[in-house]
Amino acid sequence: MTILTRRDFVVASGAAGLALAAAAGGAAPRANAAVAGAYPQRNISFIIPYGPGGGFDNFARVVSPAIERHLPNPVNVIPRNVAGGGGGRGITQLFRARPDGYTIGILNIPGAFFLQERQGGRGFRVAEFTWLGTVSRGENYALAVGADSPLHSIADVQALSRQRPVKFTCTGPEGTAYSAAIISSELLGIDVQLITGYRSSSDYIVAAIRGDGDAVLATLSTLKPFMESGTVRILASFESESSVPGIPDATALGQPELSQIVVERMVAAPPGVPDDIKNILVHALEQAVRDPEVIAWAEDAGIDWHPDPPGSVDGIIRDQAAFFEKWKSRISQS
Amino acid sequence: MLDLWLSGFLSLFQVQQLAFLALGMAVGLLFGAIPGLGGTTALALLVPMTYGLDSFSALALAGGVMGAVPMGGMITAILLNTPGTAPNAATCLDGYPLAQQGKAGLAIGAGASANALGGIIGTISVLAVLPIAREIVLLFGPPEFFLLVISGLIIVATTSQGKVLRGLLTGAFGLTLAFVGYSNVSGIERFTMGNFYLWDGIRLVPSLIGLFAIAEMINLSVKGGSIAGDAKNVKITNMSQGLLETFRHLGTVWRGSVIGTIVGAIPGIGGTVASFLSYSMTVQASKDPDSFGKGNIEGVIAPEAAINAKDGSMLIPTLAFGIPGSAEMAVFLGLLVLHGMQPGPLMLVEHQVEIYSLIWALTASCVMASFIGLALVRPLARVTLLDTRILVPVVVSIAMVGSYSVDQTIENVIVTSLFGMIGYFMIRYDYPRLPFVVALVLGEGTERYFHQSMLMSDGNWMIFFERRICLILIASTAFLVFLPSIRAVFRKLRGTSRTAPGGRS
Numbered sequence: 079m080t081i082l083t084r085r086d087f088v089v090a091s092g093a094a095g096l097a098l099a100a101a102a103g104g105a106a107p108r109a110n111a112a113v114a115g116a117y118p119q120r121n122i123s124f125i126i127p128y129g130p131g132g133g134f135d136n137f138a139r140v141v142s143p144a145i146e147r148h149l150p151n152p153v154n155v156i157p158r159n160v161a162g163g164g165g166g167r168g169i170t171q172l173f174r175a176r177p178d179g180y181t182i183g184i185l186n187i188p189g190a191f192f193l194q195e196r197q198g199g200r201g202f203r204v205a206e207f208t209w210l211g212t213v214s215r216g217e218n219y220a221l222a223v224g225a226d227s228p229l230h231s232i233a234d235v236q237a238l239s240r241q242r243p244v245k246f247t248c249t250g251p252e253g254t255a256y257s258a259a260i261i262s263s264e265l266l267g268i269d270v271q272l273i274t275g276y277r278s279s280s281d282y283i284v285a286a287i288r289g290d291g292d293a294v295l296a297t298l299s300t301l302k303p304f305m306e307s308g309t310v311r312i313l314a315s316f317e318s319e320s321s322v323p324g325i326p327d328a329t330a331l332g333q334p335e336l337s338q339i340v341v342e343r344m345v346a347a348p349p350g351v352p353d354d355i356k357n358i359l360v361h362a363l364e365q366a367v368r369d370p371e372v373i374a375w376a377e378d379a380g381i382d383w384h385p386d387p388p389g390s391v392d393g394i395i396r397d398q399a400a401f402f403e404k405w406k407s408r409i410s411q412s
Numbered sequence: 413m414l415d416l417w418l419s420g421f422l423s424l425f426q427v428q429q430l431a432f433l434a435l436g437m438a439v440g441l442l443f444g445a446i447p448g449l450g451g452t453t454a455l456a457l458l459v460p461m462t463y464g465l466d467s468f469s470a471l472a473l474a475g476g477v478m479g480a481v482p483m484g485g486m487i488t489a490i491l492l493n494t495p496g497t498a499p500n501a502a503t504c505l506d507g508y509p510l511a512q513q514g515k516a517g518l519a520i521g522a523g524a525s526a527n528a529l530g531g532i533i534g535t536i537s538v539l540a541v542l543p544i545a546r547e548i549v550l551l552f553g554p555p556e557f558f559l560l561v562i563s564g565l566i567i568v569a570t571t572s573q574g575k576v577l578r579g580l581l582t583g584a585f586g587l588t589l590a591f592v593g594y595s596n597v598s599g600i601e602r603f604t605m606g607n608f609y610l611w612d613g614i615r616l617v618p619s620l621i622g623l624f625a626i627a628e629m630i631n632l633s634v635k636g637g638s639i640a641g642d643a644k645n646v647k648i649t650n651m652s653q654g655l656l657e658t659f660r661h662l663g664t665v666w667r668g669s670v671i672g673t674i675v676g677a678i679p680g681i682g683g684t685v686a687s688f689l690s691y692s693m694t695v696q697a698s699k700d701p702d703s704f705g706k707g708n709i710e711g712v713i714a715p716e717a718a719i720n721a722k723d724g725s726m727l728i729p730t731l732a733f734g735i736p737g738s739a740e741m742a743v744f745l746g747l748l749v750l751h752g753m754q755p756g757p758l759m760l761v762e763h764q765v766e767i768y769s770l771i772w773a774l775t776a777s778c779v780m781a782s783f784i785g786l787a788l789v790r791p792l793a794r795v796t797l798l799d800t801r802i803l804v805p806v807v808v809s810i811a812m813v814g815s816y817s818v819d820q821t822i823e824n825v826i827v828t829s830l831f832g833m834i835g836y837f838m839i840r841y842d843y844p845r846l847p848f849v850v851a852l853v854l855g856e857g858t859e860r861y862f863h864q865s866m867l868m869s870d871g872n873w874m875i876f877f878e879r880r881i882c883l884i885l886i887a888s889t890a891f892l893v894f895l896p897s898i899r900a901v902f903r904k905l906r907g908t909s910r911t912a913p914g915g916r917s
Contacts, residue, residue, distance in 0.1 A: 086801050089801055089802065090802075090804070090805040091805070093805045093806050094805035094806065094809045097805065097809040097810055129739065129743075129819070130452075130456040130459065130742070130743045130746055133749075135746055136749050136750060139459075139460060139463070140750070143463075157460075159456070159819075160820075161612075162608050162609060162611065162821065163608035163611040163612065164611060164612075166608050166611065167609075197611075200606060201608070245867070245868070250596025250597065251596070251598075251599030252594075252596065253596075271867070272867075273864055273867040274597050274598075274599075274863075274864075274867075275596055275597035275860045276864075277679075278735065278736075280735045280755075281735050284550070284735060285553070287550065288550045288553050290554060290864070290868050291868070303757060304757060306757075306758060307756070307758050307761070308757075309757050375750075375752075378751075378752035379749055379750075379752045379754065380752070380754055
């Protein structure tokens with residue numbers, strides 16, 4: 079057993095220091111484009127509260143260069159993944175960031191509400207964010223079954239529910255599909271049992287195709303490829319006017335409230351951002367989501383891209399908050 | 413079919429595509445070698461760069477990265493007992509002892525060729541299976557996954573020969589830790605203590621880095637000297653010897669590749685289980701199980717073949733249904749969407765040429781990375797001759813930074829440090845780390861698949877006996893578990909005069 083001398087410590091520290099410097103060198107901050115004048119003066123961080131590769135990640139990354147083009151000064155908008163806590167960590171980081179306009183983030187509404195409920199509001203309060211806009215119009219849900227399923231209409235599902243609870247596959251109680259299932263089944267008079275634990279929407283849709291459960295609720299954009307390949311059958315769309323021919327919508331089912339079950343991708347800044355900075359960001363975002371390059375990407379990817387009308391963000395968040403309050407207790411009961 | 417393969421191959425042979433393939437391969441090798449980085453981080457960093465490229469170049473880049481990462485990870489696993497990526501931890505078990513005996517060159521050579529062969533076998537399997545990919549994904553549901561996971565745990569537990577009780581202990585410890593975090597089946601947080609980090613549970617990569625790399629560095633500091641011990645008995649064995657070893661154990665390569673291909677296709681189980689399962693089953697099938705963990709070359713060949721075979725099959729659920737089998741696949745999915753290729757049932761129909769081009773890129777990168785590894789055997793093996801006093805601080809720093817870089821949380825470093833200490837005591841007191849790792853990986857899935865099966869069947873246990881595939885799985889697991897006992901009985905019946913020399917590998 080060698081005894082370490084003082085000299086060894088010096089050598090060791092030197093080697094460690096060199097290694098640390100080399101290894102951490104990649105994390106050096108980027109060069110800023112500082113310009114004399116008002117905001118923005120340096121790069122803006124765009125927080126994505128999830129890991130790379132998800133839907134929110136893609137949207138944020140495509141929209142960031144477009145936002146850059148519509149800011150008064152040439153700075154970078156840098157997407158940053160801050161995963162953890164099911165999104166809680168990133169959202170908390172956004173909430174606590176300095177309200178100087180150099181940190182913005184993308185949030186899942188109503189997902190953020192559920193997270194706040196579940197995590198006891200320990201990091202953030204959704205209502206207090208500075209809302210900047212939406213990335214694209216909120217997505218409605220639809221009810222679907224596997225192509226091999228004996229169910230062909232909502233009436234069939236309701237009939238089945240009189241015999242036994244209908245099984246829906248979904249993610250977990252923190253997810254939007256879970257609450258969508260509870261709310262819609264109550265509105266449609268279906269007795270529902272949820273098979274939770276699936277990792278993603280593709281996962282639980284395939285589960286329904288496989289027959290783990292009877293039916294599934296997912297956003298229309300997620301269901302469309304499956305429908306087009308003939309592996310699922312959409313029984314109803316919860317839009318107020320169905321975009322899928324031959325399928326009943328919320329109005330036809332006599333439950334207009336179904337159209338309020340949406341997933342919104344909203345961009346926010348920390349609470350207390352000054353109005354002049356906020357207006358610059360709001361304007362840049364509005365222009366960005368109408369940017370021709372962004373629209374071209376959406377078309378290529380087969381995404382239904384409909385920017386919300388300017389100035390509608392406050393109304394949207396108000397409606398969503400009210401909807402959540404109304405259904406909050408029913409969801410947490412389950 | 414053949415013309416599609418050809419189109420995919422030819423589309424790769426453009427200057428731009430080949431350049432991106434080479435770039436991806438270089439990045440993959442580097443990121444694979446540095447612990448904590450890996451395919452996921454490499455892809456995540458490169459994806460924004462591909463914005464604006466055509467899809468073939470982007471896929472060549474991605475294929476280059478994914479094919480080369482395992483080779484990079486293998487190098488640090490063997491030389492420094494530091495798994496470059498999580499699946500390479502199985503390579504540490506016999507690769508590092510080989511390095512300690514001065515046979516680092518042999519290990520790297522054999523591992524590199526196992527890499528290449530495993531990758532090729534994996535590709536052939538994927539190409540064969542791709543047309544029926546959808547049917548296969550639909551055959552496996554929660555009950556089947558549950559049985560697969562349980563089999564994995566059982567097989568690994570029963571191959572801790574001589575140390576079964578200790579293996580069970582560490583396995584139980586791994587299972588306990590696996591349950592920390594938020595459970596999305598029940599919506600309940602366990603032992604998270606209100607902490608955002610623990611919401612996601614104990615991360616695999618930081619704990620592996622601690623358990624293998626840091627623990628070994630502590631061990632080295634206590635021992636002193638260099639990894640390969642006395643410099644006099646170090647033989648920097650050359651390339652051809654390593655290659656030859658693999659061809660002498662083709663059965664092991666085959667077994668590893670098959671396991672890798674099958675396990676890789678199951679989403680969520682992933683590469684770590686593939687490599688450890690391949691290792692365990694090789695130990696079990698061997699005539700000399702006690703030599704494992706002390707430098708048996710098969711202990712390097714088996715996991716490395718599995719790791720590379722799984723790279724191809726991981727694409728199956730990802731491409732067929734958009735269900736990523738691992739974090740790396742999730743990032744890859746993002747890349748596909750960025751380039752207008754929606755993974756899902758339509759992908760296999762509309763983008764066939766791109767898919768085949770990707771598979772070719774993967775294979776080419778895997779094979780080329782192996783060649784590069786083989787070419788660099790000599791200089792790489794010299795690392796084992798470095799003095800501990802220089803090596804340890806460098807490795808510890810890189811390991812800690814690597815652990816942090818997984819998702820930029822400082823808690824990862826705390827986890828790594830804690831597991832470093834735990835790992836050191838496991839080395840000192842001879843407690844096997846393998847069952848711990850497998851339990852940590854599989855624990856969460858075990859519970860989730862069980863609950864989902866119960867929700868599907870309304871609490872009826874018979875669901876595991878009513879489905880065809882489940883019965884096949886139960887029968888195969890029972891067979892595998894009792895195989896050693898059956899063989900022992902047969903050997904006794906035949907008498908000692910009938911034991912054949914050499915035998916199957």
